[in-house]
Amino acid sequence: MYQSINLHDFREAFRNYGRSNNFSYDGLEILFDGLEQYEEDTGTPVELDVIALCCDYNEADLDEINQDYQQEFADLDEAMEWLQDQTWIVGYTAETVIYQTF
Numbered sequence: 001m002y003q004s005i006n007l008h009d010f011r012e013a014f015r016n017y018g019r020s021n022n023f024s025y026d027g028l029e030i031l032f033d034g035l036e037q038y039e040e041d042t043g044t045p046v047e048l049d050v051i052a053l054c055c056d057y058n059e060a061d062l063d064e065i066n067q068d069y070q071q072e073f074a075d076l077d078e079a080m081e082w083l084q085d086q087t088w089i090v091g092y093t094a095e096t097v098i099y100q101t102f
Contacts, residue, residue, distance in 0.1 A: 002045050007032050010048065017050040023098070027059040030098045034090035057090065059098045 005013075010032045014020045023031060031053070035046045065079045066072060073079040076097065083089055083099050090098040 002047070005048060013048055013050050019050050019054050022054045023057075023059045024093065024096065026093045027096060027098050030091035030093070031057055031059075034098070056101060057098060058101050059096045061096050065097070 007029055011020070011025070011028050014022065014028060038044070039046050060068065062073060062076050062079055065083070069082075071079070071082065073082065076092070076095070080089060080092065080097055083097060087102045088100040090100065092098065
């Protein structure tokens with residue numbers, strides 16, 4: 001049984017699980033929008049499993065991406081270009097990228 005939720009409910013679920021620091025305020029909106037678009041595009045419902053989403057998706061800045069993947073990207077655009085070849089980029093903010101972990 002699935003229940004439709006809105007962005008507020010989505011953010012609240014992360015707060016209730018003590019995972020509100022895994023994504024920024026804007027990052028959660030990008031993730032929510034990306035998952036809704038995925039559902040629409042594929043017809044496959046996505047379960048709101050906060051722990052699984054925290055394992056399956058990441059929000060990182062340039063320094064974190066360089067460190068996590070042992071790279072030396074000069075800027076976020078270069079990092080996103082590389083990430084796009086590796087995984088699904090859900091979206092980005094001015095300073096971070098939200099992507100499916102791999």
